[in-house]
Amino acid sequence: MSAKKKGVYSGKVKKATQMLFYKRHQKPGVKGWELHKVIGADYPKVLDIVSDYLDPLDLQIKTVFEEEKAPEKPTIEELDKARFFASLKSGSVTKDKLMGWRIDDLAGLSITISYIVSNKGQVSRKDAEKLLGEKMPGWKVGLNVDRYIRYGYLFQDDKAMLYLDWRTRAEVDQKALIDMLLNVEKQKAEAAAASQTTEEPQEPPAEDEA
Numbered sequence: 001m002s003a004k005k006k007g008v009y010s011g012k013v014k015k016a017t018q019m020l021f022y023k024r025h026q027k028p029g030v031k032g033w034e035l036h037k038v039i040g041a042d043y044p045k046v047l048d049i050v051s052d053y054l055d056p057l058d059l060q061i062k063t064v065f066e067e068e069k070a071p072e073k074p075t076i077e078e079l080d081k082a083r084f085f086a087s088l089k090s091g092s093v094t095k096d097k098l099m100g101w102r103i104d105d106l107a108g109l110s111i112t113i114s115y116i117v118s119n120k121g122q123v124s125r126k127d128a129e130k131l132l133g134e135k136m137p138g139w140k141v142g143l144n145v146d147r148y149i150r151y152g153y154l155f156q157d158d159k160a161m162l163y164l165d166w167r168t169r170a171e172v173d174q175k176a177l178i179d180m181l182l183n184v185e186k187q188k189a190e191a192a193a194a195s196q197t198t199e200e201p202q203e204p205p206a207e208d209e210a
Helices: 003-008 010-021 032-039 043-057 076-081 103-118 125-132 138-150 166-171 174-199
Strands: 059-064 083-088 154-156 161-164
Touching: 010 032, 010 043, 010 083, 032 043, 032 076, 032 083, 043 059, 059 166, 083 166, 103 125, 103 138, 103 154, 103 161, 125 138, 125 161, 138 154
Parallel strands: none
Antiparallel strands: 059 083, 154 161
C-alpha cells in the first residue's frame, strides 16, 4: 500500500494498534466486531497496514476463527466473529520471550496439548492431571491447568473435559510439537536399548577341545 494511502488511514491505524495491544478483556487481542464498530467495515485493510508496521519488529497479526479450520476467503461476517492479536513471528523462544512462564510450566503445556491432540482433541481433566503429576510436583498440577485455561490455551466444559482453545490454534504448530515429542521418546528408547545391550553379561569364550 502506498504512503499516501497509509496517510489517509493514519487515524484508523493508530486506533487499531491501540485496540490490538491494550488488554481490555481477560484474553489478549480484539474481536472483529469490535474493530468493525470502532473503525468501520474497512478494518481488514487497516489491519494490513498495521501488519506492515509490525513486520520489522518481528511481530505479526494472528487471526483465530471460531472454527478450527480457517476459511480460505473469509467473509466480513466471519472476520467479525474472529479474534485478532499481535504475536511474535519467529518460532524460537528465548528467555526474554517467556513473559513470566517457567520452562517447566511451558513443558507441562506442551505435554497437555500433545496428549489432547493424540486423543482426538479431548481428554478428561483427571487424566491430564494424572499425566502431568508424573512430570511436575503435585501441588503445581491443578494450578497449571487452571492457568492454561485462563490464558486461552485450553477449554474445559461442564463435564471436566479439556479441549484445545483458540490460543493453541493460533500459536502452536501442533504437528511440529507432536513430531518433536515423538523424536524425544524415540531417542530415549534407543538410549535405553543401547544401555541394556552394554549391561548384558557376555558368555565366556568356549574352551578349545583337547
